[in-house]
Amino acid sequence: MPTARYYLLIIVAALAGTVLSGCGEKAGLTLRTDPEPLTRRLNLPQRIGSVRWVSVSPVHDTGWVPHKVKFYDVYAYIELDDEAWKTLEKSSSAPGVRGEIVIPEPVAAIVIPSAALGGFQPSGAGRRGEGPSFDTKSLSTEAKTEVQAAIRVGQALVVEMRVH
Numbered sequence: 001m002p003t004a005r006y007y008l009l010i011i012v013a014a015l016a017g018t019v020l021s022g023c024g025e026k027a028g029l030t031l032r033t034d035p036e037p038l039t040r041r042l043n044l045p046q047r048i049g050s051v052r053w054v055s056v057s058p059v060h061d062t063g064w065v066p067h068k069v070k071f072y073d074v075y076a077y078i079e080l081d082d083e084a085w086k087t088l089e090k091s092s093s094a095p096g097v098r099g100e101i102v103i104p105e106p107v108a109a110i111v112i113p114s115a116a117l118g119g120f121q122p123s124g125a126g127r128r129g130e131g132p133s134f135d136t137k138s139l140s141t142e143a144k145t146e147v148q149a150a151i152r153v154g155q156a157l158v159v160e161m162r163v164h
Helices: 003-024 036-041 082-091 105-111 112-117
Strands: 051-056 073-081 098-104 118-123 126-132 145-153 156-163
Touching: 036 051, 036 073, 051 105, 098 105, 098 145, 098 156, 105 126, 112 118, 112 126, 126 156
Parallel strands: none
Antiparallel strands: 051 073, 073 156, 098 126, 118 126, 126 145, 145 156
């Protein structure tokens, strides 16, 4: 006949399995369209069009105790009109230099509007966009924001940045 210790061991094992399996779940991505967090961190022209962005934890959960995340990656699609482009191009120290950005597929599916997908080609586990590149150092307005890439694709400034 099983003892109380045997039942306690089964309960503890079941709870541990539940907790560990829950840690492996990925949080859903949330599309944001509010420009204020971007305009606070990036040196953007006064007038910008619509914005689409998401923040993603770059830490991949292994199912063990979750890491304490002190930073996250932000992918942004910022539409600009011709006047805003002129302003941004004047502030760039790297005119004419081409660059590329690769956006992970789950992020690209949310951030890139369907009408603009033609400007991004499949590349591994993501979508690659190419276009004129912008100086990442002059684009950032605060030390806690590291702009990794900033390129023009069509009428949009596409940015990848790490925020601490």
